[in-house]
Amino acid sequence: MLKSKLLWILTFSLLITAGCRYDMQDQPRYKVYKSSDWFQDGRASRELPEGTVPRGFLRDNKALYTGKIEGVTATAQTNEQGQQITFPDVVSEFPMPVTQEVLDKGEQKFKVYCSLCHGAFGNGDGMIVRRGFPKPPSYNDDRLRNAPVGHFFDVATNGWGKMQGYASQVSVADRWAIVAYIRALQISQNPNKTATTAPTTGKTEEKPVATPTPAPANTNTNVAPKPSNTNSNVKTTNVTNTAAKPTKTGGNK
Amino acid sequence: MAQLFHKSANNIAKASIVGAIVLAGVAGFAYTVIARSSYLTGRYIERQQPVQFSHRHHVGDDGIDCRYCHTTVETTASAGMPPTQTCMNCHSQIWNDSPYLEPVRASYRENKPIKWERVHDLPEFVYFNHSIHVNKGIGCSSCHGDVANMASVYQENTLQMEWCIACHKDPQSNLRPKSEIFNTAFDPSTLSEDEQKKLKEDYKIRSREMLTSCSMCHR
Numbered sequence: 001m002l003k004s005k006l007l008w009i010l011t012f013s014l015l016i017t018a019g020c021r022y023d024m025q026d027q028p029r030y031k032v033y034k035s036s037d038w039f040q041d042g043r044a045s046r047e048l049p050e051g052t053v054p055r056g057f058l059r060d061n062k063a064l065y066t067g068k069i070e071g072v073t074a075t076a077q078t079n080e081q082g083q084q085i086t087f088p089d090v091v092s093e094f095p096m097p098v099t100q101e102v103l104d105k106g107e108q109k110f111k112v113y114c115s116l117c118h119g120a121f122g123n124g125d126g127m128i129v130r131r132g133f134p135k136p137p138s139y140n141d142d143r144l145r146n147a148p149v150g151h152f153f154d155v156a157t158n159g160w161g162k163m164q165g166y167a168s169q170v171s172v173a174d175r176w177a178i179v180a181y182i183r184a185l186q187i188s189q190n191p192n193k194t195a196t197t198a199p200t201t202g203k204t205e206e207k208p209v210a211t212p213t214p215a216p217a218n219t220n221t222n223v224a225p226k227p228s229n230t231n232s233n234v235k236t237t238n239v240t241n242t243a244a245k246p247t248k249t250g251g252n253k
Numbered sequence: 254m255a256q257l258f259h260k261s262a263n264n265i266a267k268a269s270i271v272g273a274i275v276l277a278g279v280a281g282f283a284y285t286v287i288a289r290s291s292y293l294t295g296r297y298i299e300r301q302q303p304v305q306f307s308h309r310h311h312v313g314d315d316g317i318d319c320r321y322c323h324t325t326v327e328t329t330a331s332a333g334m335p336p337t338q339t340c341m342n343c344h345s346q347i348w349n350d351s352p353y354l355e356p357v358r359a360s361y362r363e364n365k366p367i368k369w370e371r372v373h374d375l376p377e378f379v380y381f382n383h384s385i386h387v388n389k390g391i392g393c394s395s396c397h398g399d400v401a402n403m404a405s406v407y408q409e410n411t412l413q414m415e416w417c418i419a420c421h422k423d424p425q426s427n428l429r430p431k432s433e434i435f436n437t438a439f440d441p442s443t444l445s446e447d448e449q450k451k452l453k454e455d456y457k458i459r460s461r462e463m464l465t466s467c468s469m470c471h472r
Contacts, residue, residue: 024376024377024378025378026376027377031377032330033334035368041365042366043366111318112318112320112321113320113321116315116317116321127315128315128343128347131315131347133343134346162345163342164338164341164342164345168324168336168338169324169339170324
């Protein structure tokens with residue numbers, strides 16, 4: 001009698017657990033990166049239909065969103081061989097104010113996305129290059145030092161040579177911040193030559209341009225940017241002394 | 254009529270009461286152990302991925318920042334899984350004939366996403382947002398462990414509610430300065446209590462009552 005009662009209780013509790021489902025854990029809705037049997041390519045996240053513009057995403061400020069201006073052949077230079085180097089159809093002024101905050105953000109983003117190949121100082125000696133990626137040109141040669149800012153933004157957006165575009169990884173504002181930081185890098189690495197296109201815009205509050213802080217010796221720099229203790233001598237416009245050692249500091253570890 | 258039970262049955266009855274209590278205790282303890290076991294939580298279990306991707310190599314050896322691939326971790330709820338394009342940023346040029354990377358190239362050619370095996374999977378009745386944690390002083394490694402040393406990623410913590418709540422009750426001891434958020438080797442317990450207190454003020458961390466209210470996570 002007792003035994004059969006126990007047996008009943010056991011079977012009943014087993015039945016209850018058999019009823020356990022995971023409807024709440026795995027709800028019948030789409031979250032980011034979920035797959036879907038409904039769509040042919042198996043993706044729940046859909047691309048926008050062609051020609052549609054999400055509310056608030058009408059990017060009609062062409063200079064800001066593409067770094068380009070039609071019909072303006074910006075700054076032309078002559079290289080050592082006497083050839084003209086031109087950068088057609090790109091803006092030569094920042095479409096937004098360049099402030100200390102922008103530069104700080106640019107530094108942070110540059111270290112995350114760019115320094116891997118371009119190196120901490122823009123000399124093209126980053127870790128991925130040391131691993132075998134074709135060496136990109138240095139930011140600190142005359143051609144790129146005199147290139148208009150729109151050129152850098154365009155390259156960051158659409159790629160150049162072996163470099164792929166970073167539009168999907170870095171937002172528009174961050175890309176401009178990176179360009180501003182590249183300008184600061186260039187000034188810091190060429191203290192004796194005046195950069196012809198220092199960061200200027202009409203609206204800029206002329207805050208001092210920060211020189212990039214040298215990369216600490218280990219390769220962890222990119223993972224963990226240490227708070228720079230060199231800041232005291234860094235936040236000045238007079239960069240002549242701070243950047244006396246131009247090259248290779250980030251490399252050859 | 255003779256007695257049905259012998260006198261000694263009294264002792265058996267008494268012992269069975271004690272035995273039942275002990276058994277219930279053991280069963281309760283066993284339940285807590287099993288519920289926290291990696292068999293049920295998935296903790297420490299390495300998953301086989303379609304590509305032998307090593308975080309130890311990419312983060313540890315190469316020094317690639319977490320955000321290079323997990324681009325939206327600072328701005329949205331999801332940290333972001335990199336599209337195949339991100340792999341090809343480098344692997345179009347280096348290791349571009351390695352057989353290990355064939356699934357990546359196939360994905361790129363055919364425009365089909367790689368089906369990664371999910372390692373950290375919260376139940377969907379929980380709301381979790383990466384950006385608020387990262388922006389308020391909680392580093393990647395506080396939840397994900399030292400990923401820079403993981404050849405294949407495993408779940409470092411149980412991801413159970415008691416684990417979430419433990420930190421929401423006492424966030425102070427898990428805070429780290431902004432510069433160390435993405436440093437997976439940083440240990441927040443190395444900070445002094447004063448430093449922690451200061452961080453808590455700077456980040457404007459909300460009260461314990463607020464952080465442990467039900468609707469904080471179940472919304």
